[in-house]
Amino acid sequence: MPRNHRAFPRKTGESSRPLGISGNVAEYVLDYLAHSFPTQLFEVYSDENGDLHSRPVIDEHGNPVQSREAMERRDRLIEHLAALPAVQGALDQIVQRFGTDIVAEVTGRSRRIVRKTNADGSDRLCVENRPASANLGETQAFMDDEKRILVFSDAGGTGRSYHAERSARNQRLRVHYLLEPGWKADNAIQGLGRTNRTNQAQPPLFRPVATNVKGEKRFLSTIARRLDTLGAITRGQRQTGGQGLFRPEDNLESPYGRTALRRLYQLVFAGKVEGCSLTRFTEATGLDLTDQDGSLKEELPPISTFLNRILALPIALQNLLFDVFEGLMAAQIEAAIEAGVFDVG
Known part of the structure; x- marks a missing residue:
């Protein structure tokens, strides 16, 4: 089977057959390495002034000579990349980690890759078809306490309730993780609101999720800012929009964030950010700070x-700049609170 396909058994009635899943991105990268990795041999020579230069090596027939060392490095890199496992999305990781017996999935997917256990105890991945009525059954399984974990998306979050309803068997505390919140x-x-409604035994616990890649906070910041704006429009007070879900420092686009950013620019310009000079900052971000x-x-x-x-910077540089920025912003907020001028909306 070609390298850009990976076979998974798919059940059709009583039989199963391989399902080709396209992995063209990996194929493009491997093809690029195979044809664009520099393997031509170069030699060093000196001109009439004694200056050193390099030039490609040509054999007696006029053909370029390939470097054996470079070709071996290319082949090792291709072999390493081809052996890397596919990166799963968050939804697939949750379903495969806890299993379909525990996880209720309410999404718009008609097929999914699940982990099955063979008779000999070994695991295999297979493609499972999901009927149109799957979301209804999964919702009921969660509310009846047959499944402890519920994952739902925008497609599965319309017209349904997952709160600890008093008439439901599952009245456990809902710990609602906000994963991939989007921009709206x-x-x-x-x-x-799907897990926080009236007639509930107990309110949910909301937990926004972010990794240790600091640039990811940009997405939570957008939600925090828009929730603040929505609260100001609907209730006349910004902090009510987020229902206490976000802290003041989560909105990076607040006046305190803008002041902290200007201070960060000043520190970078003065060469006082350790590990990130002005030249490195300009080359990495494309932002010009000087006249x-x-x-x-x-x-x-x-x-x-x-x-x-x-977001486009290497993770180490992202975290370095964000650590400085967050420290400056926290200092701005703390100073405003101590002075009694902190704007709470």
Whole structure:
């Protein structure tokens, strides 16, 4: 079978056959390495002035000579990349980690890859078809306490309730993890409202999720900002929009965030950010902080541009800059609270 397909058994009635799943991204990378990895041999020579230069080596027939060492390195890299396992999405990881007997999935998927146990105790991955009525059955299984974990998406979060309803068998505390919230605050509120309704035995515990990749906080910041704005529009007070779900420092685009960012720019310009010089910052982010005369610009890049650019940086540099930025922002908020001028909306 070609390298851009991986076989999984798919049941059709009583039989099963392989399912080809396209992995064209990996195929493109491997093809690029096979044809673009530099393998031509070069030699060093000196000109009439004694300066050293390099030039490609050509054999007696005029053909380029290949470097055996470079070809071996290319082949080892291709072999290593081809052997890497596929990166699963969060939904597949949860389903395969805990199993379909524990996880109720309410999404728009018609098929999914699940882990099955063979008679000899070994595991295998197979593709499972999901009927149109699967979401209804999965919801009922969760509310009847037959399944302890519920995963739902935007497609599965419309018109359903998952709160600890007093008439339901499952009245356990809902610990609601907000994973991949998206950009729309109203959708986030709708999703959170699925586990927080009237006539419930107990309210849920909301937990926004972020990894240790600091640039990811940019997405939670967008939700926090839009929830603040929505609260100001609907209730006249910004902090009510997030229902206490986010802290003041979670909204990176607040006035305190903008002030902290300007201070970060000043520190980078002065060379006071250890591990990130002005030159490295400019080359990595593409943000120019200096005027033609070499002084710091008066109009510096806005917070939204900075947050978008930082997502493209290596993780180590992301975390380094975010640590400094968050420290500056926390200091701004703390100073405002101590002075009694903190804006709570």
